[in-house]
Amino acid sequence: xxxxxxxxxxxxxxxxxxxxxxxxxxxxxxxxxxxxxxxxxxxxxxxxxxxxxxxxxxxxxxxxxxxxxxxxxxxxxxxxxxxxxxxxxxxxxxxxxxx
Amino acid sequence: xxxxxxxxxxxxxxxxxxxxxxxxxxxxxxxxxxxxxxxxxxxxxxxxxxxxxxxxxxxxxxxxxxxxxxxxxxxxxxxxxxxxxxxxxxxxxxxxxxxxxxxxxxxxxxxxxxxxxxxxxxxxxxxxxxxxxxxxxxxxxxxxxxxxxxxxxxxxxxxxxxxxxxxxxxxxxxxxxxxxxxxxxxxxxxxxxxxx
Numbered sequence: 001x002x003x004x005x006x007x008x009x010x011x012x013x014x015x016x017x018x019x020x021x022x023x024x025x026x027x028x029x030x031x032x033x034x035x036x037x038x039x040x041x042x043x044x045x046x047x048x049x050x051x052x053x054x055x056x057x058x059x060x061x062x063x064x065x066x067x068x069x070x071x072x073x074x075x076x077x078x079x080x081x082x083x084x085x086x087x088x089x090x091x092x093x094x095x096x097x098x099x
Numbered sequence: 100x101x102x103x104x105x106x107x108x109x110x111x112x113x114x115x116x117x118x119x120x121x122x123x124x125x126x127x128x129x130x131x132x133x134x135x136x137x138x139x140x141x142x143x144x145x146x147x148x149x150x151x152x153x154x155x156x157x158x159x160x161x162x163x164x165x166x167x168x169x170x171x172x173x174x175x176x177x178x179x180x181x182x183x184x185x186x187x188x189x190x191x192x193x194x195x196x197x198x199x200x201x202x203x204x205x206x207x208x209x210x211x212x213x214x215x216x217x218x219x220x221x222x223x224x225x226x227x228x229x230x231x232x233x234x235x236x237x238x239x240x241x242x243x244x245x246x247x248x249x250x251x252x253x254x255x256x257x258x259x260x261x262x263x264x265x266x267x268x269x270x271x272x273x274x275x276x277x278x279x280x281x282x283x284x285x286x287x288x289x290x291x292x293x294x295x
Contacts, residue, residue: 009181013174017167023293024163032151032295040289047285055173055278057180062113065122069282072129076136076286080294083140090144098145 012054019047037084041077048073117272125279128242132283135235139290146227151295153228156221161212162292165205166284169243172201173281176250176274183257186264192257195270198277199250205243209236232291239287243280249273 023043030036049070052058058066083090115122143150179194216222216229223233253273256262262270 009174009177013170013177016170020163020166020170020288023289024159024166027154027159027162027289027293030293030295036293036295040294044286044289048282051173051278051281051285055177055281056275057116060114062115064112065115066113068126068129072133073282073286075133079136079140083143087144087147090141094141094144097141 008054012050016047016050019043034084037080041080044080045073045077048076117275118268121272121276125276128279128283132239132286135238136286136290139231139235142227142231149226149228153226153232154292154295156219157232157292158212158215159292161208161215162288164208166288168201168204168208169281169284172198172204173278175201176277179257180267180271180274183262183267183270184264188257188260188262191262191270192254195250195254195257199247199254202243202247202250202277205247206240209240228291235287236291239280239283242283246273246277246280249276 023040026036026039030039052066052069052073056069058069175194175198179191179198182188182190182194221229223230250273253270256269
């Protein structure tokens with residue numbers, strides 16, 4: 001029988017599962033604060049990049065598509081940080097939408 | 100556009116996985132979800148207390164299981180693409196069917212999650228956090244459903260021997276779309292189950 005070989009695909013998959021488990025643990029124990037927000041922003045950017053680079057194989061693909069995909073996860077991660085710090089500003093700016 | 104031409108796009112500007120058409124669809128979906136995330140951020144800014152306590156009542160295990168299913172299904176599609184590049188068609192079919200079956204686990208888990216929510220009095224009118232949660236997660240489920248249908252189509256075509264090491268752009272297009280639903284879920288999961 002052919003031995004099961006651990007390749008890069010398995011390593012990335014296991015890393016993604018481990019990071020997800022860590023996120024779930026945070027979900028059960030974490031309290032609102034900068035530490036949780038910063039960790040979540042980093043997890044979104046890092047896990048997103050792992051999928052983009054290794055699942056979608058974008059590292060040697062079209063730079064335009066690759067950069068747009070990177071931009072998506074980075075923009076969302078930055079918005080997570082900004083919404084934590086400037087939530088009140090966003091609430092005032094959008095007050096008419098909610099009223 | 101011929102499928103063969105699509106996978107031969109390998110110029111100084113880089114290779115385009117799958118085909119051009121799927122990327123138009125993928126970026127439409129990404130823009131759509133950016134707008135939906137805007138709804139999340141605005142709602143959270145107006146009702147921070149509801150978003151601080153909201154995740155406590157959701158079943159984190161359901162969100163985590165969905166993440167595991169999607170990531171493992173995505174891994175199967177990585178293996179499927181690798182297998183067809185070696186012209187191993189039976190292995191390719193096995194990986195695609197595996198990806199599809201794991202993908203079908205998502206709506207199954209979502210069904211039990213919503214049933215659990217209802218039993219605990221959590222519906223779309225329980226509060227702003229839960230309205231936003233149903234809005235985003237069910238929207239994602241719709242996009243995953245397209246992906247599962249795509250995987251089914253690719254499984255049939257793989258079984259018919261349509262794909263080969265020289266022409267597998269259709270299979271790869273389904274794979275990159277499927278991975279896109281992963282990327283989006285990796286944002287939605289912490290929004291509702293982790294972040295406060």
